[in-house]
Amino acid sequence: MSEQKGKSEGISRKERKLQTAKEEKKKNRPSGKKKPGVKRSAMPGKEVGGEQAASALPAAQSERKPAPRKERSERGASAGRGRASASARPAESNDQAERLSPSERYEKRQSERASAEAAKQASGQKKTKAKRETSASRQPYAGSKAPVSGTDMGKTQSGRVQRDPAAAGKNPYPNGNAAAGKLTAAPADAEQVKVGDRIVVTIKRIGINGEGVGYFRRKAVFVDGAITNEVVKAEVLETQAKFIKAKLIEIEKKSKHRVEPPCPVYGICGGCQLQHISYEGQLIAKLEIVREAFSRYANLSDLKIKPTLGMDRPWDYRNKAQLQVERRDVKGAKSEVIAGLYEIGSHEIVDISGCPIQHPQVNRAIDRVKAVLGDLNIPLSKGDSRGGRGDIKDSGTRKGVRTIVVRNGFQSGEIQVTLVTETADLPRQEDLIERLRLELPEMSGLSVNVNPFKTPLVFGERTIGLWGNEAMNESLGDLNFTLSPRAFFQLNPEQTIKLYETVKAGAALTGKETVVDAYCGTGTIGLWLAPYAAEVRGIEVIPEAVEDARRNAERNGRDNADFFEGEAEDLLPRWAKEGYSPDVIVADPPRVGLDRKFLETVLRTKPQKFVYVSCNPSTLAKDCKVLLDGGYEIQSVQPLDMFPQTSQVECVTVLVKK
Numbered sequence: 001m002s003e004q005k006g007k008s009e010g011i012s013r014k015e016r017k018l019q020t021a022k023e024e025k026k027k028n029r030p031s032g033k034k035k036p037g038v039k040r041s042a043m044p045g046k047e048v049g050g051e052q053a054a055s056a057l058p059a060a061q062s063e064r065k066p067a068p069r070k071e072r073s074e075r076g077a078s079a080g081r082g083r084a085s086a087s088a089r090p091a092e093s094n095d096q097a098e099r100l101s102p103s104e105r106y107e108k109r110q111s112e113r114a115s116a117e118a119a120k121q122a123s124g125q126k127k128t129k130a131k132r133e134t135s136a137s138r139q140p141y142a143g144s145k146a147p148v149s150g151t152d153m154g155k156t157q158s159g160r161v162q163r164d165p166a167a168a169g170k171n172p173y174p175n176g177n178a179a180a181g182k183l184t185a186a187p188a189d190a191e192q193v194k195v196g197d198r199i200v201v202t203i204k205r206i207g208i209n210g211e212g213v214g215y216f217r218r219k220a221v222f223v224d225g226a227i228t229n230e231v232v233k234a235e236v237l238e239t240q241a242k243f244i245k246a247k248l249i250e251i252e253k254k255s256k257h258r259v260e261p262p263c264p265v266y267g268i269c270g271g272c273q274l275q276h277i278s279y280e281g282q283l284i285a286k287l288e289i290v291r292e293a294f295s296r297y298a299n300l301s302d303l304k305i306k307p308t309l310g311m312d313r314p315w316d317y318r319n320k321a322q323l324q325v326e327r328r329d330v331k332g333a334k335s336e337v338i339a340g341l342y343e344i345g346s347h348e349i350v351d352i353s354g355c356p357i358q359h360p361q362v363n364r365a366i367d368r369v370k371a372v373l374g375d376l377n378i379p380l381s382k383g384d385s386r387g388g389r390g391d392i393k394d395s396g397t398r399k400g401v402r403t404i405v406v407r408n409g410f411q412s413g414e415i416q417v418t419l420v421t422e423t424a425d426l427p428r429q430e431d432l433i434e435r436l437r438l439e440l441p442e443m444s445g446l447s448v449n450v451n452p453f454k455t456p457l458v459f460g461e462r463t464i465g466l467w468g469n470e471a472m473n474e475s476l477g478d479l480n481f482t483l484s485p486r487a488f489f490q491l492n493p494e495q496t497i498k499l500y501e502t503v504k505a506g507a508a509l510t511g512k513e514t515v516v517d518a519y520c521g522t523g524t525i526g527l528w529l530a531p532y533a534a535e536v537r538g539i540e541v542i543p544e545a546v547e548d549a550r551r552n553a554e555r556n557g558r559d560n561a562d563f564f565e566g567e568a569e570d571l572l573p574r575w576a577k578e579g580y581s582p583d584v585i586v587a588d589p590p591r592v593g594l595d596r597k598f599l600e601t602v603l604r605t606k607p608q609k610f611v612y613v614s615c616n617p618s619t620l621a622k623d624c625k626v627l628l629d630g631g632y633e634i635q636s637v638q639p640l641d642m643f644p645q646t647s648q649v650e651c652v653t654v655l656v657k658k
């Protein structure tokens, strides 16, 4: 698509790209789908501080780092049934730190981490903004093919010769005769490479954020959209002491795994990173990501890693969407409500309906919720320029719904709807309940979560049930679970069963062992293992998840399992002091990995087995290094694909005491 065309037509390049992409999407549907959709919802957080800094994806990051909480959830007046709300204790001042409860300390730390992360990303964005073009030109593989050498090398798609710095009279290659659109010579030294230069790079692997990684004169080059074994021409966007970031311009040698991304907003919304790679290629890439992490952070370059366990049909797999919502004016028509993820590197929402990795029931529910919010003119915190805002205007600040969270039960068929708002007093609640019940008969509960703060964390402290059951039901295998709106539950149920079976096989329990399920969420792993263990103790920091876990143990008759509220790094050492030393520890921490105190306690108490479930290969490898140095050895590493089309990879690593 020519960048020039359309500029004069009064629409932005981004809008034009979206429009054209939408037309193109009809041709490129994922197999087996009638309606192709757009992109994913909340996505698991990107790596920062690994090979390169990640771009901002605020909505996504909260997925595996659930927002902390100070209060018990409460039910709203209109709900009838109610639980008392405990008042929140401020956790801000340092001198109060020792008086904070585990969940408050956790909340404080998460919030500090999130703010630091947001500040880091904001400054990164500022630095790179000037060098960036539109999303479409940033990611030339998105929605259209990157030009391949020999066809239109050195030309734009509208046929004009590309102006490179050399052609503009500024030769970036002192040793060569660079001509327009053609690379004839390159600097002898990577340090001479400048922004705007074009370099040819052979891609060696896929990086942790899905980018192609190659080397130019031994310096790492990150090229979004490039694939292992491809030879690409790339334009330098940023040079740093340890790496170069470059934009894919042409593919000189194309990978056999390159495919047309089916999603029309791929490369814009930022949810998926690997749609341009065949699924077989994605599974190989994920294995390589794990291999690279162990090699880099644990000096284990020859570690045997099993092939990635994938899905037969890697679409429609997500059971939860967490989308930012906005009311947009439409010329000459009623304003419309859109919901989506933030565009890569910005706070502009990319509307996504029919996301191809989201379960269709979730997509449908999101569409209905959007329509009802629009019809009832419910205030939204973003872009609410027409009606509604006046209802709950507060000192000129917009107040209203900020995020729609929808979770579905693949087995139960239930839909849980949570609207994250800035104030609890959303107007027209009765109408909202009535309309949503009508539009979404499968809705089992509607809640409002109040988050008045500007934070990258989606959820606030209070959840107010508006209608139905605040917690929903879902099953996995023969287990039935109760899930509160803020409690973590794995996002890909089909793969979760494989994940838990891998944990079970790794733990190889005989029925005599005491087991700790650290970072247990609603108790799912512990309850999966309980029939094969003498006793299971779970540790979880989110209070309502612990309540769910206890209820789940009772519901499923697992009377040898108990669940405790607290931080794993506090509770495990405390138990150790009391003389408790489990035979097996299973740990499934968020992306930040294991706390040092937790690891030290593991090394002191020496469980026979340590089963590490990780969604971040870098922190996994770093933590494993500590365990290896402390007397453990790795028995097996099994990568699993919980998030097809994204660069995320889950791993079950079994360590045994030497």
Ligand SMILES: C[S@@+](CC[C@H](N)C(=O)[O-])C[C@H]1O[C@@H](n2cnc3c(N)ncnc32)[C@H](O)[C@@H]1O
Residues within 6 Å of the ligand: 064, 066, 106, 488, 489, 490, 518, 519, 520, 521, 522, 523, 524, 525, 539, 540, 541, 542, 545, 566, 567, 568, 569, 588, 589, 590
């Ligand atoms: C990746 S989830 C895993 C949950 C569960 N194992 C499952 O499969 O559904 C991580 C869980 O750890 C909890 N968590 C985060 N930090 C924690 C900490 N320091 N101590 C205990 N739990 C924590 C989160 O609330 C979340 O439920």
